Amino acid sequence: MDEKEKLFNSGILTGERKGAIKPPKELWETKKNGLVVIECPQRIPCNPCHTSCPTGAVKPFEDINDQPQIDYEKCTGCARCVAVCPGLACFVIDLTWGAEDKALIKLAYEMLPTPEEGQVVDCLNRFGEPVAKGKVVKITEPMKDKTLVVHVEIPKDLVMDIRAIRVV
Amino acid sequence: MRETEVLVVGGGPAGLSAAIEAASFGAKVTLMDSDLALGGQLIKQTHKFFGSKNERAGTRGFKIAEELFKELKEREENIETFTNCTVTGYYKEDGVVSCVKGEDEYFHVKPKKIVMATGAQERIIPFPNNHLPGVYGAGAVQTLMNVYGVVPGERVLMVGAGNIGLIVSYQLMQAGVKVVGIVEAMNKIGGYWVHAAKVRRLGVPIYLRHTVKEAIGDRFVEGAVIQEIDEKFQPTGNEKKLDVDIICLAVGLTPTCELLWQAGCKMSFVPQLCGYVAQRDKNMRTSHPDIWVAGDAAGIEEASSAMVEGRIAGLGVVKALGYGAPEEIQGRLEEYHMRLADLRGGEVGAKIREGIALCSVESWEV
Numbered sequence: 001m002d003e004k005e006k007l008f009n010s011g012i013l014t015g016e017r018k019g020a021i022k023p024p025k026e027l028w029e030t031k032k033n034g035l036v037v038i039e040c041p042q043r044i045p046c047n048p049c050h051t052s053c054p055t056g057a058v059k060p061f062e063d064i065n066d067q068p069q070i071d072y073e074k075c076t077g078c079a080r081c082v083a084v085c086p087g088l089a090c091f092v093i094d095l096t097w098g099a100e101d102k103a104l105i106k107l108a109y110e111m112l113p114t115p116e117e118g119q120v121v122d123c124l125n126r127f128g129e130p131v132a133k134g135k136v137v138k139i140t141e142p143m144k145d146k147t148l149v150v151h152v153e154i155p156k157d158l159v160m161d162i163r164a165i166r167v168v
Numbered sequence: 169m170r171e172t173e174v175l176v177v178g179g180g181p182a183g184l185s186a187a188i189e190a191a192s193f194g195a196k197v198t199l200m201d202s203d204l205a206l207g208g209q210l211i212k213q214t215h216k217f218f219g220s221k222n223e224r225a226g227t228r229g230f231k232i233a234e235e236l237f238k239e240l241k242e243r244e245e246n247i248e249t250f251t252n253c254t255v256t257g258y259y260k261e262d263g264v265v266s267c268v269k270g271e272d273e274y275f276h277v278k279p280k281k282i283v284m285a286t287g288a289q290e291r292i293i294p295f296p297n298n299h300l301p302g303v304y305g306a307g308a309v310q311t312l313m314n315v316y317g318v319v320p321g322e323r324v325l326m327v328g329a330g331n332i333g334l335i336v337s338y339q340l341m342q343a344g345v346k347v348v349g350i351v352e353a354m355n356k357i358g359g360y361w362v363h364a365a366k367v368r369r370l371g372v373p374i375y376l377r378h379t380v381k382e383a384i385g386d387r388f389v390e391g392a393v394i395q396e397i398d399e400k401f402q403p404t405g406n407e408k409k410l411d412v413d414i415i416c417l418a419v420g421l422t423p424t425c426e427l428l429w430q431a432g433c434k435m436s437f438v439p440q441l442c443g444y445v446a447q448r449d450k451n452m453r454t455s456h457p458d459i460w461v462a463g464d465a466a467g468i469e470e471a472s473s474a475m476v477e478g479r480i481a482g483l484g485v486v487k488a489l490g491y492g493a494p495e496e497i498q499g500r501l502e503e504y505h506m507r508l509a510d511l512r513g514g515e516v517g518a519k520i521r522e523g524i525a526l527c528s529v530e531s532w533e534v
């Protein structure tokens with residue numbers, strides 16, 4: 001087994017896979033409010049990303065075990081899926097946000113302490129290594145179930161690296 | 169002697185569902201659980217469940233328990249509940265069940281029918297010093313944290329990267345405990361990939377093809393040595409010492425079936441269901457005409473399926489007792505069987521389907 005496969009087998013995404021693909025570049029760069037990025041590459045019996053999506057952007061599952069597939073044209077970046085996904089596998093990334101070299105990531109947060117709007121936090125990659133500082137722009141609790149959706153301004157060149165935050 | 173129509177042993181999702189279903193047709197039910205509170209495993213599941221909307225996916229486990237408690241309350245005129253009450257024996261000769269409430273209140277019950285929904289027990293693995301305080305089962309750690317609000321320690325080594333190991337690791341972090349690492353004997357995590365990704369991105373290493381070699385410490389755990397193993401599970405010589413005060417074992421569960429053995433139910437060893445389980449017909453009746461089984465006690469699976477199995481067993485019991493209109497019972501049974509088939513569809517359910525095929529009988533009538 002090669003190193004990449006070994007990493008993947010321990011829970012690190014290595015390259016695109018079914019259920020874990022990047023949105024199409026052109027649409028992504030112009031879509032205000034962002035597009036969903038889902039990282040759910042394994043067939044598991046789960047579908048709330050589809051059943052909770054208000055626009056039908058997460059396509060209907062033929063079989064509940066399917067990996068999610070996305071119709072990006074329909075995604076409004078509302079982040080409802082981010083809030084409901086039990087695997088914390090949904091993110092929204094807005095490339096139109098802020099200055100030229102910035103982007104906005106909306107991610108689920110279930111740890112303590114809770115960040116505050118305006119606070120600067122550590123941005124972690126898929127290994128949990130801090131790779132940048134990010135500013136918390138907004139915090140919501142869409143389902144009123146303690147899962148927060150945190151909007152963080154991050155460097156644009158790290159949008160495919162940053163997947164978590166640590167409040168410091 | 170106390171008598172009852174239906175005794176349900178175990179108040180987890182399976183037992184609660186069985187009691188609710190049987191009581192909804194008017195049967196008089198006695199529900200017993202050895203724990204101080206009802207709910208079984210559910211009350212410690214603070215994470216959101218998988219599955220479909222029907223099975224309440226996206227809802228946290230303890231919320232599902234609250235919904236079941238509500239249903240139980242609606243039927244309270246037909247359900248008598250005992251907590252802190254352990255069923256300790258079944259006497260084959262006369263069908264009497266012995267129970268202990270609290271420390272020393274010993275009594276007997278004679279039920280017409282019994283549903284065994286006793287859940288599962290955690291496995292442990294042998295390694296030097298595994299008797300030291302600080303070596304816990306993952307279930308115990310979860311109970312401490314999520315039921316009693318007590319953190320077990322400061323730095324944890326998790327053994328096993330199945331769903332329980334991964335989820336409990338995440339919950340430990342939520343409680344502010346540092347998870348120093350997760351070791352997994354296979355070359356791949358056993359739980360859902362998304363659960364692994366979730367702990368990885370918070371900085372927890374997962375050591376594949378590793379196991380715990382020994383616990384270090386004199387009176388309690390002061391560290392652990394982990395070692396790499398090869399495909400044949402033999403040590404390669406690569407070792408690493410970790411500074412931990414807790415070693416948490418999440419190496420699997422096995423069905424709790426002592427009472428089923430005592431009752432003389434026909435048992436089968438089914439690896440896919442993680443141990444010995446009672447043979448059962450489609451409606452969860454064992455070879456003993458008065459005993460049904462449901463949930464993890466019938467094979468390690470999920471709360472979602474445990475709830476449906478419990479409902480099926482409850483219906484099997486009322487049918488045998490002669491309650492309800494046969495067509496209505498049949499209709500409900502068909503619906504539940506369909507839900508079970510859905511839950512067990514696909515790759516993830518393949519192992520369970522195989523296992524169930526190995527211990528199912530078409531019918532006990534000859």
Ligand SMILES: Cc1cc2nc3c(=O)[nH]c(=O)nc-3n(C[C@H](O)[C@H](O)[C@H](O)COP(=O)(O)OP(=O)(O)OC[C@H]3O[C@@H](n4cnc5c(N)ncnc54)[C@H](O)[C@@H]3O)c2cc1C
Pocket residue numbers: 177178179180181182183200201202203206207208209210213216217218253254255256285286287288307310331332335336424462463464465469470471472473474
């Ligand atoms: C960390 C973790 C995460 C999980 N995540 C999920 C998930 O996301 N989705 C999902 O569907 N499932 C999940 N599960 C599995 C689920 O919790 C179990 O499958 C389910 O609880 C089984 O239900 P049960 O009623 O059969 O057993 P239990 O919930 O174990 O209940 C059995 C009850 O019986 C009682 N009992 C046992 N023996 C006796 C006796 N002799 N007398 C009286 N009472 C007795 C026990 O005290 C206990 O309360 C998870 C489990 C764990 C540990």
Ligand code: SF4
Pocket residue numbers: 035036052053054055056057058074075076077078079080081082092
């Ligand atoms: S962000 Fe909103 S619209 Fe886009 S996939 Fe998620 S739920 Fe659907």
Ligand code: SF4
Pocket residue numbers: 038039040046047048049050068084085086087088089090362
């Ligand atoms: S809800 Fe999350 S874990 Fe479930 S299928 Fe969708 S993306 Fe995967």
